[in-house]
Amino acid sequence: MSAARTLRTLADLEAALDDGNDQVRANVLHAIQQDPAGADALREDGRDVRDVLLARIDTQAHAPLRLLALLALGGLGPDARTTERMLRSASLTVTTQEGMIALAYLAEHAPDRARPFAEAALFADNPDLVRLAASMIAHDTSLDVRARLRIRCVLPGPLDVTWEPAHVAALATELQGPFQAGARDLLLAHLPDAWRPLRAAWSRLxxxxxxxxxxxxxxxxxxxxxxxxxxxxxxxxxxxxxxxxxxxxxxxxxxxxxxxxxxxxxxxxxxxxxxxxxxxxxxGAWDVAWAAATDPRAPTEVRVAGWREVARAADRADVGPLRAALDDPAWQVRAAAGDVVARRRDLDAWLHPDAWDASGEAGRLALARAALDAGRDALLEPVFARGFAA
Amino acid sequence: MSPDRRTFLKYASGVLGGSLLAACGVETSPAADRDVGGAIQLPNGYRFHAVKRDGDALPDGHRIANLRYDAAIGGGAVAYTAFDEEGRLALHRLHLDVRDGVPHVGEERTLVRELDPFDGGRATAVGGYDVDEDGHVVLAHETLRWEDPIPVEALEAHADVHEAQFDAASDLPGLPDDGFVYRRASAIYRFDARGAPEAIVRAGTPTDEGHVILGGFGPALKRGRELLFSAGLEYAHPDTDLQDVGDGVWYVADLRKGAASARLVQRAGILPAAAFDVDRLSVDGVVSGFGLLDLQPGGRYALQALAGDPNLPDDDGTTPEFAGSLLLAGTATRTGSARVLSAPRRSGLTPSSDRDAIGVADLASGPRVAADGTVGSVAQFEDGSQRVYVGGRLFAASGDVSPSGHVLESFLPPVFGPQGETYVVAGSESAMELLAFDGVSVRTLLATDDTLVGDPRAVSMLTLGTLIHHVDRDGTLAFTALLDDGSSALVIGVPT
Known part of the structure; x- marks a missing residue:
């Protein structure tokens, strides 16, 4: 824990910012952020706190301290030196947050100079910069369609576009780009007129x-x-x-x-x-479904698909193959066949004790599930009662 | 389904060969009225078998004292951890063959046992692990190089050595308390069918992007040739000679190209994509690290990121106090695709407005990703309640009544099955139950007081959801359970 120190002069401030202890430098930078007017009042020999900070931002080895210094600088308010530094940060974008801090400052204090950076940043690799840029110029109606599309992929909302080929190409690019999720949501929610022109780009998707x-x-x-x-x-x-x-x-x-x-x-x-x-x-054709359901050489998923389609006309299914499917080695087939039974009008007959006894163990389970899924629990009571008695 | 009805069915399991029926969902109409295309096909029922119990022999010759609360299944293999009679934790794998509805345990191997020799050092306690679709076990693990102890002072002088970390030797049983600390080496290992470990990512690997994977590995998930993992990071800024150290999440698109091809997907210390809010611009609202994660082919991922509170700096005055967990999701192959699906209020971050986002909430546990990219997670709120979300839609919440009539309080993370079905273990004041959702209705598969095949003891606690892979491609379930006599069991749920 370092002792409290009072900064009365610019030299005090410089000394504190040159302290070897990260904590001391962090405290000073926080103090500047909290009282920018007080810090700005410290001047010596034509120099002020901005000069002190500008000389030290790039020498901070730890990113948090560098960012704190940049925030402190921006917090001092508009100044030509600060603007130049922020323009440099915005163009270099050493870190995501450095770019953010810089663009936020420029948006507030030098919007005309910020716009070129924001427009360029809309298509930068850094997604956070893209989002920042989009939020800065979202309301600019003079932007081209490509930029407006990108903004709406980041900030959801309606978009009025005439779908010329170049615009369709831009939409296709967004649908396959880093903001794909936003582009898809945009298309689904706000661009009903885009689907038809987008059809022309099908082969390029x-x-x-x-x-x-x-x-x-x-x-x-x-x-x-x-x-x-x-x-x-x-x-x-x-x-x-x-x-x-x-x-x-x-x-x-x-x-x-x-x-x-x-x-x-x-x-x-x-x-x-x-x-x-x-x-x-x-x-969904009966002949195809029945053939698939009863083809013993078909893969399980094909037979399951067959039985699930047979379920649409469950009463048409021949009893023999259906009963065999209830005892199929694959549980997926047994479950699908059970669903067919649950939909049949002759469900009572399937749960008659004689029919129950004729089924294997897996088949009985399928029948029990069918009765329950049909909401016919009572059908199970006779067979369960016999089982309990045994 | 009323509790009485389920009790009736439970007793009926004797008539049904020990199977517990998976029927009887809630809010479901009779089968004949339902669309045949709607629901995912769940089994008619399950038989739950204990394949390992306390006291059983382990493949390394020791015996199970008790099983830990984790197991995973895939490609015909089941991995699980157990404490043995010497109090050491080990990771084991067994080959599982389900024939005629009965699970048969084949070849068994002990993969890593705490403090036993491993990869040139001594193994530490196993954390999380995974089993991929080929039955390979994937594990991020640290080994102690304790045959070559280094005095604390010497190690401190080389604090920038990548593989070196400080830790108190007294934390590990069996180590001499002599003031030494031990060099650690960490790597992500893949254990093939013979159980041989292969280090697929080693700490200290410089990547093609210019960064360095420092170690301190978190979870590692492998899908085919893809790998997603979290680890310490030495970040090289592209435009300067500056370097930062923190945590990162990495993605390897093709393991054949080696660990150096790992791409950085997320990095601690910066605001995650989509979380930006101009009005809250600050260096404080940062991600400080990463928790659990999941991956599906194509680089689709979801992960838990640890958030800071911008209004409450930690002791060092520059980093924020822990403020809960964010849920991030994206596609690792698409730069900038990450989205914040949920963020705790204290983080000050703004969640995405996408349809699958949850909003302002704290993540209670690791997220899960289904085969189609749907993200499932458990969110918790300041009043202590929890909600399970699947694809941004509410699946279940504290206060809901389960199919067996219990008022639910808490949830383990959801687990997705091969067809996209969802499994969730829910807890109430007096019971736990394993729920399955087939897209239309919720069914109880197993609950407290149910019994396993051939074992009269009742189940008291279920742990399906503690790892990622609890269901294999055939729908077979693997998890551990506590029984009412306090013993533990490795349970295999066989569809019937």
């Missing part, structure tokens, strides 16, 4: 963005654009994009999308199990 679009295909207001991107997605070279397109078909429905089922059917023969399963779900 990366696979992740194409898949994201397909995940949000309902947000596209124009049905023909929905159809076109899904159709393109079904033919995409990237498997993740194809999966997203098939998932969109399953989620929205082929008729609603206006997509011909002939585009989806070929995927049911894919060697990619996930693609095949999604195609089964997307088609």
């Amino acid at each position: 990366d696979a992740d963005t194409r898949a994201w679009w397909l995940d949000h295909v309902n947000a596209t207001p124009d049905l023909d654009v929905q159809r076109d991107v899904v159709t393109d997605g079904l033919h995409d070279d990237d498997p993740d994009v194809v999966h997203a397109a098939l998932a969109a078909c399953a989620r929205v429905g082929l008729p609603a999308l206006g997509v011909d089922d002939g585009l989806v059917r070929p995927h049911t023969g894919s060697s990619d199990g996930r693609r095949r399963a999604l195609a089964v779900r997307a088609l």
